[in-house]
Amino acid sequence: MSEDRILALRRQLNQYNYEYHVLDHPTVSDAEYDQLMRELITLEQQHPELFDPNSPTQRVGGQVLEEFNKITHKRPMLSLGDVFNKEELFEFARKAEAEVGPVEYCCECKIDGLAMSLNYQGGRFQYAVTRGDGVVGEDVTHNVRTIKSIPMEIEYEGELEVRGEVYMPKASFERLNQKRRENGEEEFANPRNAAAGSIRQLDSKVAASRGLDALWYHVPQGPQLGHHQHSESLDFIHSLGFRINPLNRLCRNIEEVWQFVEELTLMRSDLPYEIDGIVIKVNDYEKQQQLGFTAKTPKWAIAYKFPAEEAVTRLENIFVTV
């Protein structure tokens, strides 16, 4: 029966997407994947009554919007306070530990992309919304659907929100600017601008061509799922089929956090994506609750920011030309 075949093909192709884009471990050849996809496209054309926006066939884009709708976040997407050196970082830790005693920290790369919130209901992807001003963002569902490492179906029946960063890998950025140079178009200044420009395309075929990816780090339901960011929350997000950053690290104290900062400072240029800092979070949710928030930012998390690279490059140029 065609409907059974369509549902089976969708499940199978979603599984192959997960293996290829999340596990980096495909179990079928591209040829076999393409053949199944062609079969599903044909069957869906014969059965328009079975159209499903979450079908694997819809991930290549094709929807062109007139404008972006706005969506109000169910919970605010908070911003982070910044620190710029070791002294300020240690002061952040001293203040937190003065209030709640010794704490462990979860350290995560601060990917230089754009913050995104995904909504799922009944195990199915519903919409994606940008951070915007933290309260209201733009509905970019049609473009986020083309990011193949984002699952369209998850094993979670209730309503779930997952937050993270959509970004353009350095390799995609180089390819895109190479193409723009060849077409005499203006190049993007950096991967962050390129990602923001791509996710704000009204034509999802353009977004689909940009090689965007995403990494996830927050579920507002976190405290209901366990007691720590690392690793219950991160493991939960990963178990649902989302990509999380393997570089996330649990640090037993602020000295270990500083070791991690020094390590990442050295390896930053070799990463496949740009980072503009490291996010350091008090790992225990009860202690996060005790520390609370300022007007706009958590008192239990901080962003350690790297010195801006282009500034360093410019200085080098000045010395070189002199």
Ligand SMILES: CC(C)(CNC(=O)c1ccc(Oc2ccccc2)cc1)c1ccc2c(N)nc(N)nc2n1
């Ligand atoms: C820590 C948090 C701000 C997420 N947390 C939240 O957004 C958040 C939001 C409401 C919360 O609780 C409230 C619930 C209702 C009202 C107010 C707060 C708790 C956390 C954040 C922000 C940016 C991040 C980034 N660029 N990279 C990584 N790796 N992690 C990041 N983490």
